[in-house]
Amino acid sequence: MPAPDPSRLRRLLRRRGVTGLPASWLGIVAAFSLTAEATEPAQPQPQPETPTFPADPPDTWLTYHLAHPGTTAPGDPNAAFYWKGRYHLHYIYEAQAGTSWAHVSSTDMVHWKWHPTTLTPATMGHSLFSGTGFFTKEGKPAIIYHGEGSGHNQIAFAEDDLLERWSKPVPVEPKTRSGALPEMRHWDPDCWLDGDTYYAVSGGQDPHWMKSSDLKNWEYLGRLLHDTMPSLDVPRDEDISCPNMFRIGDKWMLLCLSHWIGSRYYLGRFQDEKFLPESHGRMNWMCAFKGGDEDADVFAPESLLTPDGRRVMWAWSRVKHRLNDVPVQSSIQCLPRELSLPTDGVLRIKPLRELEQLRYDAATEENVTIPADTIHPLRGITGNTLELKITLQPGSARRCGIQVYCDPQGRNGFPITFEPAEKILSLGETKIPLALPPGEDLELRVFLDKSIIEVFANDRLAALAPYRYAPGNLGVSLLSEGGSVLARKVDAWKLRSIYAGKSAFSPEETPGPR
Numbered sequence: 001m002p003a004p005d006p007s008r009l010r011r012l013l014r015r016r017g018v019t020g021l022p023a024s025w026l027g028i029v030a031a032f033s034l035t036a037e038a039t040e041p042a043q044p045q046p047q048p049e050t051p052t053f054p055a056d057p058p059d060t061w062l063t064y065h066l067a068h069p070g071t072t073a074p075g076d077p078n079a080a081f082y083w084k085g086r087y088h089l090h091y092i093y094e095a096q097a098g099t100s101w102a103h104v105s106s107t108d109m110v111h112w113k114w115h116p117t118t119l120t121p122a123t124m125g126h127s128l129f130s131g132t133g134f135f136t137k138e139g140k141p142a143i144i145y146h147g148e149g150s151g152h153n154q155i156a157f158a159e160d161d162l163l164e165r166w167s168k169p170v171p172v173e174p175k176t177r178s179g180a181l182p183e184m185r186h187w188d189p190d191c192w193l194d195g196d197t198y199y200a201v202s203g204g205q206d207p208h209w210m211k212s213s214d215l216k217n218w219e220y221l222g223r224l225l226h227d228t229m230p231s232l233d234v235p236r237d238e239d240i241s242c243p244n245m246f247r248i249g250d251k252w253m254l255l256c257l258s259h260w261i262g263s264r265y266y267l268g269r270f271q272d273e274k275f276l277p278e279s280h281g282r283m284n285w286m287c288a289f290k291g292g293d294e295d296a297d298v299f300a301p302e303s304l305l306t307p308d309g310r311r312v313m314w315a316w317s318r319v320k321h322r323l324n325d326v327p328v329q330s331s332i333q334c335l336p337r338e339l340s341l342p343t344d345g346v347l348r349i350k351p352l353r354e355l356e357q358l359r360y361d362a363a364t365e366e367n368v369t370i371p372a373d374t375i376h377p378l379r380g381i382t383g384n385t386l387e388l389k390i391t392l393q394p395g396s397a398r399r400c401g402i403q404v405y406c407d408p409q410g411r412n413g414f415p416i417t418f419e420p421a422e423k424i425l426s427l428g429e430t431k432i433p434l435a436l437p438p439g440e441d442l443e444l445r446v447f448l449d450k451s452i453i454e455v456f457a458n459d460r461l462a463a464l465a466p467y468r469y470a471p472g473n474l475g476v477s478l479l480s481e482g483g484s485v486l487a488r489k490v491d492a493w494k495l496r497s498i499y500a501g502k503s504a505f506s507p508e509e510t511p512g513p514r
Contacts, residue, residue, distance in 0.1 A: 062449050063385045063497045064358055065317070066112055068093055068102060068331035075316040075331025076242060076300035079133035079143045082307055084161045089302075089314065090143075092130065093331050095120060099127035099148065102331070103163065108354045109312065109336050111498050118164050119143075125169065126150045130188040130242050132302060136215070137193060144172070144191040144200060153189040153202060155215055172200060174210035174218035182220040184208040188257075190243040203243045203256065206236070209275075226274035233280055234261070242300045248311055249341030251278075255301050255313065262286070263298040263315050267347070281347060283315070285432045285463045295319045297430075297464035298334050311339045312352060317452065319466040334464055335447060335454050348459045351445055359387060359493035368487040370480040372397070377410030381492040382474040388446040389491040390478075394420045398482030401426075404448055405469035410477030414467045416455055417479070418442050425457050427465040434461060441488065449495075 068075060072093045078101055079090040087109050090101040101119035104112040121127050124147065131145025131153070141158040147169060154169035172189065176182055188203035198212045201224055209224040229236055242257040254266040254275060262284020266277035286297045298315035305311055317332045336352035363381050370376045381388075384405070394400050401417035403410065417426045418434065425434040434457055436442065445456040451469070456462045478487055 062332065062452065063499075064110070064355070064495050065335065065449050065452060066104065066314075066333040066498075072331060073318075074300075075318070075333065076130050077302040077314040077316060077333060078128075078131050078145065080302050080304035080314070081133050081135075081141050081163070082304060083141055083158075083163065087304070087306075088133075088141075088163050089333075090119065090133075091316070091331055091333065092128070097121050099129060101128050101145075105163075108357070109352055110354050110357065115162065115164055119166060123166070124154070124156070126154075130300065132190045132244055133304075134191045134193060137196070142191075142215075144189045146186065146188055147171075152186050153200070155191070170216070172202075172210070172218060174208075174220040176220045182208070182222075184220070188241045188243060190245055192245055199245075201240075201243045201245065203241045205239050207240045207243065221273055224275050226271055226276040229277055232266075232277065234258070234264070242302070244301060244303055245275075246303065246305070246311065248339060248347075249343075249345075251341060251345075253339075253341070255303060257300050262296045263301045265347070267341070267345075279345075283349075283462070285427075285430050286319075286465070295466060303339070312336050313339055317464055319452065319464070332452070334462075337462055346460065349456065349462045350459050351447070351454075351456055351462075355387070355447075355495075358495040358498070360496060361494045363492045365487065365490045368478065368490070370400075370478050370485045370487065372483050373481055374479070375403070375410045376478040376487075377406065377408075378476045378478065378490060378492070381476045381490070383494055384448055384450050384469065384474055385495045385497075386446075386448040386476075387493045387495055388444070388448075388476065389489075390442075390444045390446070391488040391490075392418075392442040392444070392478075393486040393488060394418065394442060394483075395485055396483030397480045397485045400442070400480045400485040401478075402444070402446070403477045403479060404446065404453065405467065405473050406475035406477050407470075407473050408475060410475055412470075413473065413475065413477065414453060414465070414469070415479070416444065416446060416453075418457075425455075425461070425463075427453065427455055427463055428467070430463065430465060432457075432461060432463055434458070447495075 074092050076092045077089060081088045086105045086107055088105045090103050092099060093102050098121040100117050102117050103115040106112045119128055127148040129146040129148055131143055133143050136142050142155060144155050147154040152171035154171055156169045157167040159165040159167055185204050186202055189200055191200040198215055201207050201209045207224045209221050210218045211221060212218045239258040240256045244255040246253055251267045252269060257263055264282050267279045268275060268277040284296050284298050286295045296318040299318040301313050301315040303311055303313035314333045314336055317334045338350045338352055340348045365378060368376060392400055399417050399419050403413035403415050406413035414428055423435040425432045443458050447454040451466055453467055454464045
């Protein structure tokens with residue numbers, strides 16, 4: 001779950017019961033640690049809402065990232081489907097009536113169309129917090145989510161092919177084999193079908209799980225994580241919110257969120273009706289979320305399976321953006337990422353291949369040698385909506401990489417650098433572990449979208465950074481320190497907007513390149 005508005009802290013104080021945290025964390029934990037008292041749901045009164053679109057967004061806004069119009073937060077992506085020829089994605093936003101799920105759809109996961117917001121407190125009887133989408137045995141879309149104030153997680157079923165009408169929600173009420181109600185937390189849920197059995201997770205610290213044959217009667221299975229879980233680089237009781245469980249390669253992946261370290265994942269297997277993690281990886285590399293003001297590059301992940309078998313994920317880019325020079329947060333999604341797990345067991349993360357359709361005005365430089373302790377400005381490669389594909393041979397260099405948003409001399413920009421000996425990739429001040437096998441080149445895919453920079457390195461990691469660039473500083477340069485570097489090839493493309501018409505956000509028009 002995202003950081004709530006401070007005005008909501010008092011009534012959200014008791015949700016999760018996390019204990020033993022430093023005092024500096026208590027305020028934010030209060031927002032996410034409730035066990036809300038059950039209340040009588042209001043009678044559904046369908047009142048579709050549509051996001052308010054600004055008439056003329058400034059040039060500092062985004063070009064090809066999916067972003068909610070305006071400055072609302074949070075922005076957790078939820079319930080992603082491929083259904084009847086379209087991809088559907090929902091995400092949380094604060095509407096006047098309370099926390100709702102916005103709804104967008106697309107044929108390519110690049111150009112999006114907003115649907116009326118119909119998953120609201122008025123239609124469902126409660127605010128909708130985080131959850132996921134899944135398909136029933138009959139192949140129909142369904143959603144599972146946490147209903148604020150309901151006391152339970154909830155399931156609802158699609159009633160039309162546009163996914164704009166949903167059934168009355170049904171609470172998920174597991175029982176033990178003896179028929180007793182278990183003592184458990186009802187929090188961010190996930191549900192999936194494995195064979196003829198549905199499984200559901202109720203997230204948070206040390207999450208619980210359950211199974212069902214009909215989505216009505218649920219058997220409580222206890223705690224999700226296996227007692228023999230090995231010691232990994234995070235504690236066993238690290239927060240597992242926004243869970244999303246699926247098969248990938250020959251493993252199961254638990255994609256999730258910790259409110260203190262951001263998006264992350266486990267890879268493992270099931271044993272004795274428990275999940276046994278075998279490895280852990282991070283996806284958020286910016287500062288930990290401790291007091292509500294820090295940035296996080298990716299937060300609250302969600303994924304879907306495409307018809308051609310790709311696993312594609314989104315996450316809320318919880319970064320401080322600027323609109324008319326005023327810091328704001330908004331519901332900005334990171335670029336769609338393709339996840340795969342080859343036989344070497346190392347997760348691969350690539351930018352969505354459909355993004356390539358946005359390219360135009362290609363430029364290339366090849367076989368450029370950058371002498372030690374120099375920079376090489378790339379002539380003819382400038383802009384603030386670019387894709388860069390760069391292959392560097394580090395050689396003996398202590399540090400190598402690029403700067404974007406440089407001045408005309410190729411300096412004073414945002415550095416994206418690699419230190420081979422230290423095995424560190426840096427985005428500005430953010431440092432990320434990256435170990436390359438001997439002789440492997442550094443391969444960077446860099447996406448510039450105004451004040452957001454996303455970097456993919458050797459298909460092994462992805463990271464995002466916000467950057468407020470100086471007007472006129474739109475250059476790109478290569479750099480080397482401590483030794484010469486060979487740039488085998490630099491490809492660059494400008495990227496079209498995904499929003500149609502004069503306004504970047506026009507509710508009357510179908511999004512598309514302009």
